[in-house]
Structure formats: structure tokens, C-alpha cells
Amino acid sequence: MTAPLRIAIAGLGTVGGGVLKALQLRAHELAERAERRLEVVAVSARDRSKKRAGDVSKAFWHEEAAALAGSEADVVVELIGGEGGSALALIETALANGKHVVTANKALLAKHGARLAAQAEKGNLALKFEAAAAGGIPIVKALRESLIAHGINSVHGILNGTCNFILTDMEKTGRSFAEVLKEAQALGYAEADPALDVGGGDTAHKLALLASLAFGTAPDLKHMHVEGIAHITQADIGYAREFGYRIKLLGVARRVGGGIEQRVQPAMVRAGTPLGAVDGAFNAVAVDAGEAGPFFFEGRGAGEGPTASAVIADIVDIALGSFEPAFGKPAHTLTPLVPAPEGTAASAYYLRFDVLDIPGVVAEIAGRLAEAQVSIESMLQRGRNPGEAVSIVMITHETPQLAVARALKSIATSDKVLGAPSMIPMEMG
Numbered sequence: 001m002t003a004p005l006r007i008a009i010a011g012l013g014t015v016g017g018g019v020l021k022a023l024q025l026r027a028h029e030l031a032e033r034a035e036r037r038l039e040v041v042a043v044s045a046r047d048r049s050k051k052r053a054g055d056v057s058k059a060f061w062h063e064e065a066a067a068l069a070g071s072e073a074d075v076v077v078e079l080i081g082g083e084g085g086s087a088l089a090l091i092e093t094a095l096a097n098g099k100h101v102v103t104a105n106k107a108l109l110a111k112h113g114a115r116l117a118a119q120a121e122k123g124n125l126a127l128k129f130e131a132a133a134a135g136g137i138p139i140v141k142a143l144r145e146s147l148i149a150h151g152i153n154s155v156h157g158i159l160n161g162t163c164n165f166i167l168t169d170m171e172k173t174g175r176s177f178a179e180v181l182k183e184a185q186a187l188g189y190a191e192a193d194p195a196l197d198v199g200g201g202d203t204a205h206k207l208a209l210l211a212s213l214a215f216g217t218a219p220d221l222k223h224m225h226v227e228g229i230a231h232i233t234q235a236d237i238g239y240a241r242e243f244g245y246r247i248k249l250l251g252v253a254r255r256v257g258g259g260i261e262q263r264v265q266p267a268m269v270r271a272g273t274p275l276g277a278v279d280g281a282f283n284a285v286a287v288d289a290g291e292a293g294p295f296f297f298e299g300r301g302a303g304e305g306p307t308a309s310a311v312i313a314d315i316v317d318i319a320l321g322s323f324e325p326a327f328g329k330p331a332h333t334l335t336p337l338v339p340a341p342e343g344t345a346a347s348a349y350y351l352r353f354d355v356l357d358i359p360g361v362v363a364e365i366a367g368r369l370a371e372a373q374v375s376i377e378s379m380l381q382r383g384r385n386p387g388e389a390v391s392i393v394m395i396t397h398e399t400p401q402l403a404v405a406r407a408l409k410s411i412a413t414s415d416k417v418l419g420a421p422s423m424i425p426m427e428m429g
């Protein structure tokens with residue numbers, strides 16, 4: 001066997017601890033796969049006294065993560081998190097010092113990925129990030145190496161385990177958003193700042209990486225519509241069920257009108273479709289790969305086990321000397337993303353209006369929708385006592401997003417409508 005691959009791990013939390021544990025528990029099998037031993041020679045975290053998932057006693061402990069870049073390691077595994085700070089400094093210095101890099105840090109890569117990919121290529125080094133998108137699902141490898149023959153038309157899916165866990169639990173148990181979020185944090189699914197999960201930012205980071213791999217563009221967060229799930233109510237979840245749908249936070253990237261549309265937003269997905277059946281912390285990614293056809297990937301999207309699995313797959317690839325450009329093609333050929341013309345994407349929409357239950361209110365809403373050329377497919381209103389607030393829910397026919405937005409702006413000015421209307425696109429499953 002060749003010399004062991006020497007590994008330094010920065011960050012020993014949910015993911016780093018899981019990687020360390022799996023490398024130790026499965027050392028023999030992984031050495032056979034990698035055709036050499038995988039040896040953790042150095043580690044770093046903030047608190048040396050904390051108990052870790054794996055044994056750190058045989059690795060050199062560095063107080064400063066940056067010191068790992070100067071260690072004897074061949075590969076630096078960055079599992080600290082954060083788009084800049086210690087994580088970025090470590091990756092830049094490790095590459096500068098001729099070390100391969102593996103990271104699960106989508107926030108950092110969505111922002112600095114193209115530049116770091118160029119730096120890695122210059123040094124003939126690997127920059128690998130399978131764990132950064134969709135947890136244990138091997139979607140990065142699939143887009144980077146496998147689905148390349150015919151081009152990709154679209155990539156869309158459930159990319160945040162925390163949000164899917166929250167939406168699934170709220171639907172099944174009726175528990176509150178805040179209560180379920182706490183559980184997702186305790187299970188190790190959420191980011192250090194869970195606002196990134198529930199605000200859609202984490203899905204945006206992952207979508208930027210997948211879009212880059214799919215379309216050969218540099219990761220782009222600027223041309224992306226991003227909404228989270230914090231405004232989704234038990235009422236929306238209940239109405240979705242009545243219409244035969246479930247609410248999922250989706251990331252969608254697709255070719256539209258000569259450009260690329262990227263958006264993150266809650267969507268109504270038909271119950272019983274593959275995407276509509278994805279529950280809990282699972283993720284799923286649907287890829288339209290042109291003549292190769294549609295593909296659907298599903299698996300655990302967050303937590304120790306699946307994420308460690310993806311990190312270790314990258315480490316083994318490096319041990320075997322298999323490393324391609326980080327985004328599938330040389331970094332200098334990644335083109336800037338040309339955004340799709342705004343508002344042209346069309347979809348059917350779920351609309352909810354909280355209104356005063358008085359004569360003429362439905363006619364007024366319907367009239368303003370008609371003025372904007374928005375046609376209604378179905379409607380639901382639960383009666384209360386005359387004069388009380390009530391919700392009116394409508395599903396539209398397929399309509400350009402701009403037309404619906406125009407109609408809602410007009411409807412929001414009505415004195416019969418209370419608060420901002422809610423608008424959720426209906427997506428293919």
C-alpha cells in the first residue's frame with residue numbers, strides 16, 4: 001500500500017465529529033477503498049475540553065485552525081462554517097501551501113467558490129464539497145461528472161433539511177414553528193445561525209452551487225429570489241392539504257428565455273408525487289438532463305451521518321488521485337450567470353387573502369385579478385359570522401409571476417383586505 005493520506009480536520013462539531021468517528025470506526029474498509037490508510041494527523045476546534053464523537057488523542061491539537069494549513073497534512077478538511085473568517089483564511093492558506101481541501105461550507109463556496117476553484121487548479125489541488133449541497137446525496141458528483149452529455153435544463157428540489165423537518169412536523173403534529181425549530185437544532189440539522197435555514201439563505205447557497213455545476217456558470221447569489229418559511233402558517237398548511245398539496249421550501253434553477261432563473265421559495269407540491277412525499281430532514285433533487293431524461297435523487301440532507309458520508313467520499317477520491325475541477329470545468333471557463341428576464345416565469349399560484357366578510361369582497365378581489373389577466377381555477381372560503389375576518393383562498397391557472405404580483409399590489413390597497421396577501425407558486429412534483 002502507498003503512504004497514508006494525512007488529514008487535518010478543522011471543526012469537530014456535528015460534521016467534523018462524525019467524520020472523525022467514521023474514519024476511525026471504518027478505518028480498515030476505507031483504507032481498502034482508498035488503497036491507502038486515511039490518517040487524521042491534526043485537528044482544531046474552539047474548546048479542547050469538549051467531548052468529541054471520535055477519539056482526538058492521537059491527532060495533534062492546534063489551538064488555531066489556521067495552523068492546520070502549515071501542518072504535515074496532505075488534505076485539510078474545513079468543517080468550521082461561516083462564509084469568511086477562520087474558515088476562509090484556512091482554505092486560502094491550505095491551498096497556498098499545496099494542500100488539498102475538502103469542505104462542507106456552502107455559504108463560503110457560494111461566495112468565494114469560483115476564486116478558490118481557480119486557486120486550487122493553479123496548484124493542481126483538489127477543492128471538493130460533496131457535503132455542501134443536499135447532505136448525503138451524491139448530487140455534486142452526479143452533476144460534475146455524470147450528467148454531462150446532453151446539458152441540464154433545470155435542477156430543483158428540497159435542499160434544506162431543517163425547513164423540511166419543520167414543515168413536515170408542523171403538518172403532522174400541529175406543533176408551532178418555534179417548537180419544531182428547537183428540535184431541529186437539537187438534532188444537529190440547523191446552521192449555527194438558524195436564520196440561514198428558515199430565511200432561505202442556506203438553500204440559496206446550495207442552489208448557487210448546483211446551478212454552477214449544472215450550467216457552467218460561476219456561483220451567483222445576486223440574481224436569485226430568496227424567501228424563507230417563517231411566514232408559512234398552520235392555515236396555509238391546512239389549505240394546501242385541502243387542495244391535495246404540501247408546502248415545501250424549494251430551490252429552483254432553470255433555463256428560461258435565454259437566461260437562468262434562480263429562486264428559493266415555499267411552493268405547493270402535489271401530495272403523492274416524489275417531491276411531495278419527501279419528509280423530515282430528507283432532501284431531494286430533481287434534474288432535467290435533456291436527452292438523458294429526468295432524474296430524481298433523494299436522501300438524508302442534514303445531520304452527522306449523511307454529511308460525514310459525503311465528506312469521506314471526497315477524501316477517498318483525493319486518496320485515489322481522482323480530482324477534477326471543483327465545478328466540473330476549468331475555473332476560467334465558468335461564465336457569469338445571465339439572469340432570466342424578470343417576472344416572465346409562469347406558474348399556477350395559491351393566493352390567500354384575509355378579508356372582512358362583507359358583501360362584495362369576493363367580487364372585488366376577482367375583479368382586480370381579472371384586470372391583471374389572472375384567471376382563477378378554484379376557490380375556497382370558510383364562512384364565519386358576517387362582519388368577521390375570514391380567509392379566502394384561490395388557486396390560479398398558470399400565470400406569469402408579474403401579472404400575479406401586479407394583481408396582489410392592487411388588492412392589498414382594498415380596505416376590505418386585512419394584511420398582506422399570501423402568494424405561493426404551485427410546482428411540479
Ligand code: NAP
Nearest residue numbers: 011012013014015045046047065080081086104105302303
Ligand atoms: P457545528 O456543530 O457548529 O461545529 C462547528 C465546529 O467548528 C465546532 O467543533 C467548533 O468548535 C469549531 N469552530 C468554530 N470556530 C472555530 C475556529 N475559529 N477555529 C477552529 N474551530 C472552530 O457545525 P456543523 O453543523 O458541524 O457544520 C460545520 C459546517 O458543515 C458548516 O459549514 C455547515 O454549513 C456545514 N454543513 C453542516 C451540516 C449539518 O447537517 N450540520 C450539513 C452539511 C453541511 P467547538 O466544538 O469547540 O465549539
Ligand code: HSE
Nearest residue numbers: 160161162190191302
Ligand atoms: N442546516 C442545513 C440543513 C444542514 O438543514 O439542511 C445541511 O446542509
